[in-house]
Amino acid sequence: MRRSRKGRGATRDRAIQGTNDSSVLSKCSTAAFGYIQDGFLQYFITKRCRRAPLIHRGYYVRAQAVDHCVQEFLLQSQGYPRRQILSLGAGFDSLYFRLKNAGLLSRTLVYEVDFPGVACQKAALIKSRKELATIVGEAGGRESGAMSFAGEDYKLLGVDLSELSNLEQALNEAGLDPEVPTMFLAEVVLTYMEISSSDALIQWAAQHFSCAQFVLYEQIHPEDPFGHIMQQHFIQLNSVLHSLAQYPNCEAQRRRFLQRGWAKCTVIDMNEFYTSFMPEHERQRVQALEPFDEYEEWHLKCSHYFILAASKGEGLSWTPLFSKMPAFSADDPLRVTGKICASVCTIDSKIAGLRRYGHRSVLIKPHVVLTTGGFGEQDGQHCRLTDVHVLIRHEDKWQAGNMRMEKPGNIWSGRLFHTVTCVSEGQALVVGGRMSPANASLGMLWLRFPESIMASDPDCVVVEFLSPQPAENIASSRWRHTTTEVTCQGQRYLFIYGGRSAVQPVLGDWYFLHLEEFFCRRIPIGGAVPEGRHSHSACSWNGGALIAGGLGAAEHPLNSVLFLRPSRSGFQWHHIETHPSLIPRYSHTAHVHDGKLLLVGGVWLHSASVPGVTVIDLMTGFNLEYQVDTGSLEWPLMLHNHASIFLSDKKELLVIGGGGNCFSFGTHFNLHPVYLHLCNIFTSQ
Template sequence: MMKNDGPVQKTNDFSTLSKASAAAAGYIPDLFQKCFVSRTCRRAPLIHRGYWLRSQAITHCIREFLQDTELCPHRQVLSLGCGFDSLYFRMCREESVVGMTSFWEVDFPAVVKRKRQVIEQTEELRSLLVSSSECSVSVGGIGLLSRDYKLLGVDLSDISALDSALDDAGLTWLCPTLVLAEVVLCYMEPERSTEVIGWAGRRLHNARFVLYEQFSPCDPFGQVMMNHFVSLNSALRSVVKYPQLEEQVKRFLQKGWEKCRMLDMNEFFSTCVPDSEKLRIESLEQFDEFEELHLKCSHYFILAASRGVLADCLALQPICCDQTGISVSPAPEFYAAVPVTSLPVPICGLRRFGHRSCLVSPQVILTTGGFGKGNHKHQRLGDIHLLLQEKDIWTEEISISQWDGRLLHSLTPLAGGDILVLGGRFSPSHPAKGAQILQYDQITHSVTVIKRDLHPDLQRWRHTATEVSLCAGQQYVFVFGGCSVASELQEDVLFLQTDDMCWMQVHVEGVVPSRCHSHSACAWKGGAVLSGGLLQSGLPTGSIYLLLPQDQHFTFYKLDTSPPLTPRYSHTSHVIGDKLILVGGVWIHRRGIPGLSMVDLLTGHVREFELYTVTVDWPLMLHAHSSVLLPDMKTLMLLGGGGTCFSFGTHLNLQPVVLDLPPCIR
């Protein structure tokens, strides 16, 4: 038996509550999961989508297995570490399964005892069993046997007991068998879990092994994930041993499996989920945790290893063969490393994300809004924060309680010294209205907030707003993209005249960038540079567009980059001379995490730089952050950043950090 397996068993209870919540919200077509919970608990949309995608992956693999074995008189599905999953009862509704497929479930004896009691005490479940009876497994565990459903209480780390229990209960070793292991082997000692993989490869001659669990433990999100399970006393042991996908593939091939294919969950979503299902999920509830979902999916994988006749059938087949699918590449080759250091004096007021920051004087950084810790809980923040430099050290904080709580807005310094606030939201269904002008007083360190009406209102967030000017002298704020609910302003390209807060019709030539949000924009040569963003398809883009002024109009130019810039979003950007600097963000087309990218705006040449964070003693997450180019033009300060890391808790960067830009950028 695994040492101290109680905490591992408790992860089943959390998972069951989450599955039941996702089913109740319409994500998962499951009428039975609610039978295994004693209370209801509505999870966040992020949790719902994570469990929905997990269900999609497992269901996809089951469908493939049933299709690949449709001519066989009988099939078996063996679920290892089944917990309170309702798979058998859901499949009972399918005519092609009844009588042709038997379902075998194995878990700790204590878990199986509880599950058996629920089944026997629930008519809705008990009625789906054919000639069921309680059984005593040879190692002392209590199980349940019916014609098509077998529930056995055995510790998976005891291979001999597992083999004997299945053999005694009548498993047919030569029958085509699908083995499922959803987030179970990762809790075992690596040697033990590898033994399970090898045992299944030896005993089952015509089989497919489907594994769903975590990987990539060393990047910031991975560290938060690993620390979470350690805090629950249920460490992810095999993830440490096999941190990368290639190592998992090698593991299976070395243990007798003939073919092995795997996808991280971002790849699975883009290639194996029908568009109709994606649209259905979008309609269920408002969602605005894109970064957290993509990061979660880049740390989970679905693997299908096959042997025997099943090895001749391709597993995890894509359902779309067009450009909407992705294939994840290795991390890029970095040109150099950029040192990152945290400020020497503790700064507590900038532990937030979804905020905006700008330099209002050479020694003062102003930050507005965001989500962080206030009043001893996580919430939308209602302050304007000032960070002041004294004697070359950023040390003093001032918090001004004049903010209305909006986040994901835009913050645009204007030529006259004012700062323009546009858009933002209070929740994904409640956009902020109107505009604000912020006026900073350098003598008193006070901020005056002037509210202004917009006609029509903007009602969007995750957009950008950049001050631009035509050669004829007209100045505007150029607004692009963003998320929105119902709004009169449907255009992606908008121009605001700030004197009277009126939207202006400005002629724009060239190809307008595709609709997106969470991109970045900065001023250059009187126009703007747009980079990255998350497209309507749910995939990030690596495009860069230049909006350049002419005499009486603007023209869009697409910049071709070499090598192609890796698609990303939720990053920040700055221009130094003719060089565009991209900082952090989220990407899903490559392993690893974005650091700092330099793009020559004249030639399109791209260089990638790794962030050297060895002196930063916490996981540094660089999405939903803000960054400020300091007056020396040699350093960047990164403020805030982080997010809700799926079910692993909310992570906030503890301190602002400073990046020393390499000489080739300055």
């Protein structure tokens, strides 16, 4: 952060200050929807904006983490006659007013520092709002020098944090006492400063205060696709995140503080904080506040932000954060066997219809791929896509086929997270999907296409939509489920499993849909019933179905591999043990080839890397991890919410679409289909 001045520096300062305006609007919307209790934010805005549920969750977990640390500091220091909280880059934060109103500031002074312009605006708002001025008290309002506002237990200063000597002088004049237990709080502030300036501030705080804690909330992991999108967002805002390159992960941030005079330091990402520190009843309350279906982006956002607590001094000998994640630490090295090369799949067509996510792509002929639904771009607008896309392979090249849809009417208006299963030469069945998280009663549809699609160059591919007689409404009123063809006593069934609905966040039921007579039949299944899940994968294998991963009821990724194995009377649930233990994941795709299960991409909470391709030997359970080498691609490749087609003759995966709404950083679509070359996997095993 820098003092306002002419040229690019002044423009950058204004951009950084603009993040405060956006942040307080998001916080206010988060409070309005009941995620947090804060009646004071409304007095710092002139208009209200409704944010998306994903934004609400992001600001909720941030507020919970900061409040947890603040309350622990107040608890630890309660035996002292005085204590201090210094909020760096406070903006329009309402922390002081909430703590004072709750009676938690006994013998405590709160200092806030920000740009002089921001501090003056905040001071004016406090003076003009009776609700705020009353909290500060009658003595509030004095100003002199850097002091924009002063009360008995609240002081607001306008100082550039990067000018350390000015900051120290202003704080000394305001009465900040280096011998009193002090909490330093910096929420997405230091990263906007040059690294030399932010490091100097961290070291100054450790050297000049005998008993202190430092709480930092910032971004990490710039190297993966989500991290690239995140960085690009702040670059476009002219608010570069300077600390990411030198301190890219939790361990680097921890060493940063220990090397600058802090005795202890603990850092965890926000996935770990949410899982470890939020009680189950509180997580359930949050999940029920509003319809939500952006799990991938929620977990990715949380893996790219951390909360840090550093401490020094006898009175603050431990930090309020500690790791509770039993399986995988965010910075554990991944057991990588090798790399898989990715390359762009060029398509001979002017049609740009494959930049989407939440869609389905299925191989309906050996050389024909059908893609339906999803969310993408149409006529310059982001929307649910209503078209049907066909790719036809000629030797080693793909061409987009000309499409015409017949009789879609109101029965096909685009859907997300549905399934499509090719059940005969010219027919595929669509099951479920959603329009929105509150509208998912979409049922089933037949897609019929002519034999002419087998021609080498059909003039036009006609896809006909037909609404079948309802088999089971409850079986089709779901999304993020799977449909897998299985065989029982010589009869073909579609095994409809899991997912979620507008009422139930996780479904653990299943149905067997007879593919000839089109009705659901009860077939006995033995063995322990698996945990309900959605966003898992399913593949046909040896007459049964392989189910891998998924997201469970507590919104935790799962690592189980289940085999619905045919038996004499029906089926049997069988758990496949994996060695080493599979990293929990969801939103991946899967294929079986030559006795091996391939798990492609997805999302996991092991945020030191992103999932590539996991290969599981189904006979031994032994699994290997392969990273995807995207060096030849000119854009970040996001392997979630995608579709993939296994081309057995080429030993390649064709990845179609993928991406998502990346928090407040914008929506990302993978620009082109991509090949993942697997020859080395099947030749090396």
